[in-house]
Amino acid sequence: xxDVRKALVGLxxxxxxxxxxxxxxxxxxxxxxxxxxxFAQGGENFKQAIEVYQAIHGKxxxxxxxxxxxxxxxxxxxxxxxxxxxxxxxxxxxxFLAGYFLxxxxxxxxPLIDEANIPxxxxxxxxxxxxxxxxRYVRTSFTLWQVTAPLAEYVAxxxxxSVITAVTDYGPGIDAEAAFKTVYEKAGGKIVDxxxxxxxxxxxxxFMQRIKDSKAEALYAFLPVxxxxxxxxxxxxxxxxxSGIKFFGPGDLTQEPDLPSMxxxxxxxxxxxxxxxxxxxxxxxxxxxxxxxxxxxxxxxTFFSVGAYDGVHAIYKMIEAAGGKDGLKAVNAIxxxxxxxxxxxxxxxxxxxxxxxxxxxxxxEKKDGKLQNTQFETLxxxxxxxxxxxxx
Numbered sequence: 001x002x003d004v005r006k007a008l009v010g011l012x013x014x015x016x017x018x019x020x021x022x023x024x025x026x027x028x029x030x031x032x033x034x035x036x037x038x039f040a041q042g043g044e045n046f047k048q049a050i051e052v053y054q055a056i057h058g059k060x061x062x063x064x065x066x067x068x069x070x071x072x073x074x075x076x077x078x079x080x081x082x083x084x085x086x087x088x089x090x091x092x093x094x095x096f097l098a099g100y101f102l103x104x105x106x107x108x109x110x111p112l113i114d115e116a117n118i119p120x121x122x123x124x125x126x127x128x129x130x131x132x133x134x135x136r137y138v139r140t141s142f143t144l145w146q147v148t149a150p151l152a153e154y155v156a157x158x159x160x161x162s163v164i165t166a167v168t169d170y171g172p173g174i175d176a177e178a179a180f181k182t183v184y185e186k187a188g189g190k191i192v193d194x195x196x197x198x199x200x201x202x203x204x205x206x207f208m209q210r211i212k213d214s215k216a217e218a219l220y221a222f223l224p225v226x227x228x229x230x231x232x233x234x235x236x237x238x239x240x241x242x243s244g245i246k247f248f249g250p251g252d253l254t255q256e257p258d259l260p261s262m263x264x265x266x267x268x269x270x271x272x273x274x275x276x277x278x279x280x281x282x283x284x285x286x287x288x289x290x291x292x293x294x295x296x297x298x299x300x301x302t303f304f305s306v307g308a309y310d311g312v313h314a315i316y317k318m319i320e321a322a323g324g325k326d327g328l329k330a331v332n333a334i335x336x337x338x339x340x341x342x343x344x345x346x347x348x349x350x351x352x353x354x355x356x357x358x359x360x361x362x363x364x365e366k367k368d369g370k371l372q373n374t375q376f377e378t379l380x381x382x383x384x385x386x387x388x389x390x391x392x
Contacts, residue, residue, distance in 0.1 A: 024063040027324040029315060030071065030088030032081060033099035033123070037074030038226065041257065042101045045304035046123055052290050052305075053312040061319040069094060073101070076170075076199070078108035085109045089116050095324025096121065096315050099308075102224075103127040103171040110134040117327040121314055123307040127171035128386030131353050136327050138334065139354045140314055140346075141307035142274050144172050144222060145386030147250045148179035150359050150379045151272035155218060155248055156187035163189060163248075164216040166207055168223045169196035175386055176222035176250065182391070184220075192216045197223070204231050208238035211245065218246035221253065225302075229258045236265040251276070251373065254364050257300045259371035266364045266371060274357050274382075275303045275343040276373040287342040306343050310355070313339060314348065344378075352387040 031050070035043035050068055059065055069092050071084040081100070088094045089112065097113060097120040100106035106125035110133040113120045122130060122139040131137045155163065165180055167173035173196065181191050193214045195207055211219055219240070223231050232253060235241060251273025254266055277288065277298070287309065291298040314334055321333030335350035344358040361377040385391045 024060070024065060025324070026065045026067050027061070027096075027319055028092055028094040029066060029068050029096040029098055030085065030092060030094035031068055031099040031123075032071045032073050032084050032088070032097065032105070034074045034101050035070060035072040039074065039101055039224075041226065041300065041302070042124060042304045043070075043072070045300065045302050046099055046101075046308040048291065048295055049305040049308035050312055051294060052287065053309050055294060056286075056290055057313075057316065061316050062323075064319065064323065066316070066319065073105055076102050076104050078104045081105035081108040082112060085112050089118060094118070095327075096318070096330075098311055098315065099123050100125045101304075103130065106130050106137075107133060110137070113137070113327070119315075119318060119327045119331050121311045123311045124304055125172075127175050128354075128384055129171070132388070135353075136331055137353060138314055138331060138348065140310040140348075141355070142303070142357070143354065143384045143386055144176040144250060145179040145391075146354075146357075146382050146384050147272045147274060147359050148176050148220075148222070149183045149385040149391065150382060151248060151250070151361070152180045152183035152189075152220070153187055154272070154361060154377075155220070156184055156189045160218045160246065161190060162192050162216045163218045163220055164193045164195065164211055164214045165191060166195040166197065166211065166219060166221045168199055168201075168227075170199050172224070173222050176220075179386060180220045183385075199224075202227065202230060204234035205238060208234050208240060212238070212240055212243065216245065218248060221247070221249045223252065225252055225255055226258065228253045228255070229261055232262055232269070233265055241265075246270075251303065251362065254362075254373055255302050256373065257302060259364065262371070264366075267366065269364045271362050271364070271373065272359050272379075273303065273362060273373070274359055275306045276360065276362055276375055277301055278362075278372045278374055279343065279360075281342065281344065283340055284342040306341060310339075310341050310343075310346060313341075345380075347381075349383060349387075352384050352390075354384045354387065356381055356383050358382065
């Protein structure tokens with residue numbers, strides 16, 4: 001072989017080896033969520049929103065394929081949350097964790113993500129304290145402080161002088177209670193009683209009697225989906241609506257998939273939330289249209305859906321910045337990142353790593369024979385009011 005030919009062969013081998021070293025990778029994302037059991041709607045929303053995002057934006061980032069691996073965690077079980085997350089890290093070799101429907105399950109993985117240097121993107125769990133527990137947490141959902149503080153201010157401005165609160169007795173419920181009480185009392189209102197209900201409660205009649213006996217002008221309530229439907233029906237069935245007690249709460253109470261079963265009981269309920277299917281934005285219409293195209297219907301789209309959809313967007317941006325190799329670098333790269341979501345404009349706060357977003361005041365009404373949450377006021381750029389130092 002001539003020297004020239006040897007040189008050409010050598011160049012060809014070098015090119016092959018070089019291209020081989022830069023072959024596209026598969027970057028894995030582990031999603032822990034409730035894909036069965038009582039909260040299965042949340043897991044279904046997570047998975048479908050991920051598929052919608054990839055259908056619109058593709059399955060690759062800078063040539064690397066993004067693959068999602070799902071683990072079912074149907075109930076509050078911090079030990080199982082940690083075990084499933086560890087399995088995803090050690091066995092499945094994921095570069096990102098995501099999902100986490102309930103607060104205790106999200107909090108359980110803080111030591112794991114710090115040890116493995118892997119970001120965890122929270123699609124739902126809504127207690128403010130979560131992002132304080134690790135610099136590798138990012139949250140694209142909401143917090144109860146974020147949606148409740150502006151609602152409490154609104155209730156006070158409506159001239160409501162006395163309120164009773166009723167919340168589920170776990171992290172988000174306690175946050176909701178604290179947020180409403182703090183802001184409402186600061187605005188001059190009076191909290192006449194505070195009810196905390198066990199997470200397992202299904203019989204709300206005793207609590208309804210206590211609400212009625214309180215003589216409060218209004219009720220503020222928070223419960224996790226899906227027991228919200230039972231609570232709202234109990235409010236109606238026990239005559240509280242007829243007695244003139246006004247009903248306020250975060251949007252968990254009137255999710256669009258639950259409205260048909262609530263029927264006219266839900267009419268007039270006023271809520272504050274960051275997403276409604278009725279959001280008229282063009283991007284929301286695109287999101288819902290793609291959902292219908294893929295799954296035949298968008299009726300089950302909820303705030304869980306947009307939490308996951310935007311969570312995938314954050315993951316894609318982290319992959320752009322750091323591949324799947326350095327979790328802390330990836331998180332730092334999206335601090336302050338802003339984009340347009342189906343819910344409206346959002347930004348990852350550089351300190352809390354929680355999404356700043358619009359909160360919408362809504363009323364449940366019937367339009368064209370169908371119940372919906374109609375937005376009547378936009379409160380822009382709401383932070384997590386429960387994060388230390390935010391609420392002055």
